[in-house]
Each structure stands twice: as C-alpha cells, then as structure tokens.
Amino acid sequence: MSNVRLVNINKIYPNNVQAVFDFNLEINDKEFIAFVGPSGCGKTTTLRMIAGLEEITSGMLFIDGKLCNDVAPKNRHIAMVFQSYALYPHMNVFDNMAFGLKMRKVPVPKLDKNGNPIKAIDKKSIKKYQKQLKTFESQLEIAKESAPESIEEIQRNIDATNEKIKYYSENEVEVQKFVRRSKAEINDRVFKAAKILQLEKYLDRKPDALSGGQRQRVALGRAIVRNAKVFLMDEPLSNLDAKLRVQMRTEIIKLHQQMNAITIYVTHDQTEAMTMADRIVVMKDGYIQQIGAPKEIYDHPANKFVAGFIGSPVMNFFEGKIEDxxxxxxxxxxxxxxxxxELVKEKNTEVYVGVRPEHIQIEPNENGKYTVNIVETLGSELLIHFNIDENTMVCAKVITDKVIKVGQKINVSFKTNSIHLFDKETEVSYF
Structure with missing residues (x-):
C-alpha cells in the first residue's frame, strides 16, 4: 500500500518570498487528491516539492514511509504529467512513450564467473543512511523548539536509520549493476498502456498528426509505463477545449481506477476538482484553507474564500446583521x-451572508419586488440576474418551465436551511 505524507512543509525562495506555509497532509493508498486554488496560491510549488523539482525549505516529505526530502526525483517512484504535453516532435507515439524506459537503467544482481551473485559490504548505502541520520538529527533539534508534536516520529526515524546503518555495516548484500530494460519488457509496457488509453492504432503517428486530446493521452501513457506509485498531474487539461476537457476528465478518472495508485492533481478549475477528486485541498496565498470531500467543501465551506471559490456560478454575498x-x-x-x-450564540453579530444561486427561489409576479436584468439560458437551467438593491446584483439558478424575460417583475425567497453566515472580521464560517 502506498501513501504520501507532508509534515510542516514550508517553501521559502532565496529572495525571502514564502510560497508555501506549514503544509500538512496525509494521502492514502489509491486516493485521488486535487490541489485547487487561484494562481499564485502555492499548489504547483507543493506538487513540485513532492516531485523533487523544488527543494523543501523545512518540513518532511514521506513516500511509503520513507523520508524523501533528499531523494532524487528519479528515485521517488513518481510519474508526472505537465500542462504542456512535452512530446518529442520527431518521434512517433510508441517512441515517445518508450523513451524514458529506454534511457533509464534498472538494477540487477552482479554475478561472478560461476553465475553466483557477488556479495559485499554496501558502503554506498551506509554513506546514504549516515547522511539521512544527520538530516534527522538536525530536524530533531528544530522540532524541539518549533514542532514538538514531530519529535516522536523523528526519533523513530533516527532509530530506524541507525538500525539500517548497523545492518549494512555487519552484513554483506548482493552487489548490483545497472542495465537497460529488454526490448520485450519495453514493448509489453508500451502496448499495455496504449491499450488502456486507446492509442493502439496511433503508435506509428507523430505528434503533429494527433489531436490535442490524443497528445495528452500520449503524455499520460508516458507516465503510465513507469508503473509509478504516485502520479502527479499539473493542470494537464488546460490546453484543451471545453468538450475535450470533459472527455479527458472521465478518462483520467478511469485511468486512476485502473492504475491503483495515488493521484495528486493540480488545477485552478474548481469543476475539475469537484468532479474528479476523492478529497480536495483548497489553497490561498500558500496556506491550506480547507481539506475535505467535494460535497463537504461545497456544503460546509470553512470560510468566505472557500465558499466563493468553490461553486459555479459563485455564491452571492451580502453584508448582514444578526438580531432577534x-x-x-x-x-x-x-x-x-x-x-x-444555537450556532450563532455569542458570535459577532456583523456577518457576511452567503447564498448559493440554486438556493434562491424565483416566482414571476406582475407586482413583484424585483426586476429581471439578465437571463442566461443553460439548457434546462436559467441563470437569472436581478438587483436586490441599487448597488447589489444577485444571481439565481432555477429549473423552470415558466418563461422569464428581461424586465419581468419577480418575487424572491431564500432557502433558510441553506444560507451561510461568515464572521465579518475573520470571514470564518458560522455554519
């Protein structure tokens, strides 16, 4: 079983700009996690730290229980898909998918002239774990001052690392050499991935003869052939048109289910996050705002930012007051x-009131209080915009057979059980 754990992760660049603050998250085996937030919120930086493409300033990253802060990207058992397809234009689909497998060597036992595995003290592993031990010891000193809750875990890592140093110092292990994969293994992996992605008949084509969706599937295929434990996807659908995005969303979900691996998916599109993920991490300005299942975040946003970011059309907000x-x-x-x-007792009475468009009920009435300004027709749904006062425009989403036109008079009611209240000062949710 795979898992990924981020403990008190921080990222500070040399110019003292901090991109990620105290990021804590545990991702379980086979889970699909989406990092979502506006540009500059730190979601891609966090993904790149998991991948090893960005150095972690402080904190600990564990993949399958192994501390990976100083592990090279190629040794983290991850595969990454970027927004740009990054395909080699002079190679066909097969060679694009196979390229990484052809280039990367894999360890096999080194044999003596009689065909027996050669054994020796593994000085390289001893040196590696001694380096890890120094890292843990320095982290322990930091934890004593700023993160006492991490002391027990770090001490366990120190003890385990000392055990490994002792084991490798006292026991000979098989010496390994690195060789290229066989052609048969490469072919097998590529053909299996091509079948999953329905690319079998395109293996001889070059990227310029493929559609955008097909190119993105090739990029996914290149990741699949690695048999990774963790798949990292950085806005992989951003370059596709609306129809293809919907299609590829479904394909990525199916792919995730087939691969039985962890998927971490970065997007600024809350619709992608809501429709694809088991859990969503909402970020703003480098901080986690809320972690939860899509429905939980939609129905119970932690604060005004989450409420306004998740949901389309966006939640309507009003300045209000609680009294009587x-x-x-x-x-x-x-x-x-x-x-x-009960929930608002002893709370600040100055609030923001949040109402989602679908929780506003519209009733056409020639003597109605409000006037329709804009009507957007979305198939079976209507988005109706009207002014609740001189300066405040409101959007309601309704399903109705009634004809509603611009200039028509309407009455409006709000579903009491579905309103949200947020503290005027902190913007934290009351309910």
Whole structure:
C-alpha cells in the first residue's frame, strides 16, 4: 500500500518570498487528491516539492514511509504529467512513450564467473543512511523548539536509520549493476498502456498528426509505463477545449481506477476538482484553507474564500446583521432555525451572508419586488440576474418551465436551511 505524507512543509525562495506555509497532509493508498486554488496560491510549488523539482525549505516529505526530502526525483517512484504535453516532435507515439524506459537503467544482481551473485559490504548505502541520520538529527533539534508534536516520529526515524546503518555495516548484500530494460519488457509496457488509453492504432503517428486530446493521452501513457506509485498531474487539461476537457476528465478518472495508485492533481478549475477528486485541498496565498470531500467543501465551506471559490456560478454575498433570531441584509430578513440560532450564540453579530444561486427561489409576479436584468439560458437551467438593491446584483439558478424575460417583475425567497453566515472580521464560517 502506498501513501504520501507532508509534515510542516514550508517553501521559502532565496529572495525571502514564502510560497508555501506549514503544509500538512496525509494521502492514502489509491486516493485521488486535487490541489485547487487561484494562481499564485502555492499548489504547483507543493506538487513540485513532492516531485523533487523544488527543494523543501523545512518540513518532511514521506513516500511509503520513507523520508524523501533528499531523494532524487528519479528515485521517488513518481510519474508526472505537465500542462504542456512535452512530446518529442520527431518521434512517433510508441517512441515517445518508450523513451524514458529506454534511457533509464534498472538494477540487477552482479554475478561472478560461476553465475553466483557477488556479495559485499554496501558502503554506498551506509554513506546514504549516515547522511539521512544527520538530516534527522538536525530536524530533531528544530522540532524541539518549533514542532514538538514531530519529535516522536523523528526519533523513530533516527532509530530506524541507525538500525539500517548497523545492518549494512555487519552484513554483506548482493552487489548490483545497472542495465537497460529488454526490448520485450519495453514493448509489453508500451502496448499495455496504449491499450488502456486507446492509442493502439496511433503508435506509428507523430505528434503533429494527433489531436490535442490524443497528445495528452500520449503524455499520460508516458507516465503510465513507469508503473509509478504516485502520479502527479499539473493542470494537464488546460490546453484543451471545453468538450475535450470533459472527455479527458472521465478518462483520467478511469485511468486512476485502473492504475491503483495515488493521484495528486493540480488545477485552478474548481469543476475539475469537484468532479474528479476523492478529497480536495483548497489553497490561498500558500496556506491550506480547507481539506475535505467535494460535497463537504461545497456544503460546509470553512470560510468566505472557500465558499466563493468553490461553486459555479459563485455564491452571492451580502453584508448582514444578526438580531432577534434573524439575519437581515439588503432589506431582507430571514428567520434562523433552532440549530442556526444555537450556532450563532455569542458570535459577532456583523456577518457576511452567503447564498448559493440554486438556493434562491424565483416566482414571476406582475407586482413583484424585483426586476429581471439578465437571463442566461443553460439548457434546462436559467441563470437569472436581478438587483436586490441599487448597488447589489444577485444571481439565481432555477429549473423552470415558466418563461422569464428581461424586465419581468419577480418575487424572491431564500432557502433558510441553506444560507451561510461568515464572521465579518475573520470571514470564518458560522455554519
């Protein structure tokens, strides 16, 4: 079983700009995790630290229980898919998928002239674990001052590393040499990946003869052939048109289910995160805002930022006030239910009121209080925009057979059980 654990991860660049702050996350075997947030939130930087393409300033990264801060990217058992396909234009699909396998050597036992494995003290491993031990010891000193909750775990790593140093110092192990994979193994891996991705009939084509979706599948195939424990995907669908994005979302989900590996998926598109992930990590300005299942984050956002970022169309926000078991805003008054009353006790009475468009009910009425400004037709749904007061435009999403036109008068009601309240100062959610 695979797992990835990030403990108190920080990233500070040489110019003292901090991109990631105290990132903590445990990813379980076969889990699909999405990092989502606006540009500059630190999601790609975090992914690159997991990949080994960015140095970790402080904190610990474990892959399958192994500390990987100083492990080379090629030895982390990961595969990465980028936004750009990064295909070799002069190679056909087969060679693009096989290239990494052809170039990378794999360890096999070194044999003596009688065909028996050669054994010796593994000085290289001893040196490697001695280096790891120094890293753990320095982390222990830091943890004593700033992260006491990590001391026990670091001490376990120190003890385990000392055991490894002792083992390799006292026991001879098989000497290994590095050789290239056989042509048969490479062919087998490429053909299996091509079958999964439905690329079998395109193996002889070069990238310029492929569609955008096919090129992205080749890039995915190049990752699949590595048989990695962890797949890292950095906005892989950004270059595709809307229809292809929907198609590729489905293909990536199916692929994840077939590979039985961890997938970490970075996107700024909350729709991708909501439809694909088992859990979502919402980030802003280098900080984790919330971690949870898509429905949990949608129904119970931790703060105003998460509420506004997750969901399309975006949540409507109003400045409001709690008084007499009611919340009032923009000449609207809503009675709080018993559970809501309990949750707002002794809280700041100045709030932001959040209402999702689908939780606003519209009723055409020639004597209605509000006037429709804009109507967007989305198949069976209508997005209706109207002014709740002189300066505040509201969006409602409704499914109706009734004809609603610009300029028409309407009455509006809000679903009491579905409103959200956020502290005016901290923007933290009350419910």
């Amino acid at each position: 078991d009611k919340v009032t805003f923009n000449n609207v008054s809503i009675n709080l239910n018993d559970n809501q009353k």
